[in-house]
Amino acid sequence: MAFVCGFSGATRRMPAKIGGCRSQKTFSRDGRRSTVKMTNEFEDLAAQLAEEMGGMSPPPEIVPGVNGMEYVLMNHEESGQSARVYKYGATVQSWTQNKREVFFTSKEAVFNGKKAIRAGIPICFPQFGPYGDLPAHGFARITEWEVTALEVLEDGSVYTELKISNETESDLIKSWSGDKKWEAVYAVTLNAGGLETALRVTNNGSEPIEFTAALHNYINCSNIEKVRMYGLDNSKYMDRLDGDKKKDEPDDMGAGVAITEETDRIYTNIENEVVVFDSAKLHVITIKKTPTLSDTTLWNPFGSDGCDAGWKSFVCVEPAVVSKPAVVAPGETWTGAQLFALE
Numbered sequence: 144m145a146f147v148c149g150f151s152g153a154t155r156r157m158p159a160k161i162g163g164c165r166s167q168k169t170f171s172r173d174g175r176r177s178t179v180k181m182t183n184e185f186e187d188l189a190a191q192l193a194e195e196m197g198g199m200s201p202p203p204e205i206v207p208g209v210n211g212m213e214y215v216l217m218n219h220e221e222s223g224q225s226a227r228v229y230k231y232g233a234t235v236q237s238w239t240q241n242k243r244e245v246f247f248t249s250k251e252a253v254f255n256g257k258k259a260i261r262a263g264i265p266i267c268f269p270q271f272g273p274y275g276d277l278p279a280h281g282f283a284r285i286t287e288w289e290v291t292a293l294e295v296l297e298d299g300s301v302y303t304e305l306k307i308s309n310e311t312e313s314d315l316i317k318s319w320s321g322d323k324k325w326e327a328v329y330a331v332t333l334n335a336g337g338l339e340t341a342l343r344v345t346n347n348g349s350e351p352i353e354f355t356a357a358l359h360n361y362i363n364c365s366n367i368e369k370v371r372m373y374g375l376d377n378s379k380y381m382d383r384l385d386g387d388k389k390k391d392e393p394d395d396m397g398a399g400v401a402i403t404e405e406t407d408r409i410y411t412n413i414e415n416e417v418v419v420f421d422s423a424k425l426h427v428i429t430i431k432k433t434p435t436l437s438d439t440t441l442w443n444p445f446g447s448d449g450c451d452a453g454w455k456s457f458v459c460v461e462p463a464v465v466s467k468p469a470v471v472a473p474g475e476t477w478t479g480a481q482l483f484a485l486e
C-alpha cells in the first residue's frame with residue numbers, strides 16, 4: 144500500500160535496508176522488487192548515473208555522531224538540503240540548505256542518551272511542559288527511537304521514519320501507557336519544498352488516548368533583537384509567565400512580533416503559517432502546520448536566571464497542541480505535521 148506524506152503527497156518507493164548497511168539495497172524496477180548486492184563497482188556506477196541525471200539523492204543512512212550516538216544523515220541533492228536526525232529523541236538536530244543552518248544547537252547541549260538534546264527539534268510528547276505527571280515535555284525527547292524507514296520516494300524526496308510505542312523499553316513509557324496500546328511514528332522528509340516533520344500517533348487499544356505535544360523548534364538567529372515573527376498578531380495567547388492568563392496580541396501593523404523581554408507564550412488557534420524573519424542573516428523561515436497543531440508557542444528566556452548562555456542566538460517557535468489536548472479514538476491515527484521553508 145502506498146503511503147502518502149503529509150504535505151507533499153509523495154508516495155513511498157525504493158526502500159533501503161535499515162541499519163546503515165551499504166552492501167544490500169532493494170530497488171523497485173518495473174513494479175518488481177529485486178535485491179541487489181551492492182559492490183563497489185555498482186556504487187560507482189550508481190554515483191556516476193546520479194551525477195549525469197543532475198543529482199539524484201542517496202538514501203538516508205545511519206552514522207555515528209557526537210559521543211558515538213547515532214543519527215540519520217539525509218541529503219536532498221537537487222535543493223542542496225541536508226539534515227541530521229538523532230535516534231535519541233528523534234531529534235532533528237540540524238537542517239541546512241546550501242550550507243545555511245536553520246537550527247540552533249546549544250553549546251551546553253548534552254549528548255549522553257540521558258538528557259534531551261538542546262538542539263533543532265526536540266519532540267514534546269505526550270506532555271507539553273509541566274501539564275501532567277511526566278517530566279517536563281514528556282518522554283519522546285529522552286527516548287531512543289527505532290528507525291523504521293530510510294528511503295528515497297517516487298518524487299525524489301528523501302524520507303526517514305522513526306518509531307516508539309507502548310512496547311519501547313522505558314519505565315516512563317510503561318508508567319504512562321498502563322493498558323494503553325499506541326505507537327508514535329515520526330516522519331522526516333526533505334523535498335523541493337523544504338523540511339517536513341510529521342508526528343503520527345496511532346491508538347491500537349480500546350480506550351481513547353489523550354495527550355499534549357509540540358515540535359519544539361529551536362531556530363538559530365543572529366541576535367534575538369534582529370528577529371521578528373509574522374502571523375501571530377490579532378490573536379490570543381496564554382502568558383506562561385503570568386499564570387497562563389489569557390491576553391491579546393494586537394495587530395502588529397506589519398511590524399511583526401519582537402522579543403524584548405523574557406517571553407513564554409502559547410498562542411491559541413493560530414491557523415496560518417508563521418514566518419520568522421532574521422534581518423541580519425536575511426533568513427526568511429516559513430513554518431506551515433496542520434490544523435491539528437492549532438497552538439504555536441513562542442519562547443525565549445532573554446537572559447533569565449539559569450538560562451542557556453546562548454539565549455541571544457535562538458528563538459523557539461513551536462507548533463503545538465496544548466490548550467485543547469488531542470484525543471485519539473481507538474483505531475484512529477492523529478497526525479501533527481509542520482513544513483519548513485527557507486528563503
Ligand SMILES: O=P(O)(O)OC[C@H]1O[C@@H](O)[C@H](O)[C@@H](O)[C@@H]1O
Pocket residue numbers: 261265272279280359383407408440441442459461
Ligand atoms: O527543556 P528546554 O529545551 O530547556 O525548553 C524549556 C522551555 O520549553 C518551552 O517550550 C516552554 O514554553 C518553556 O516554558 C520552557 O522553559
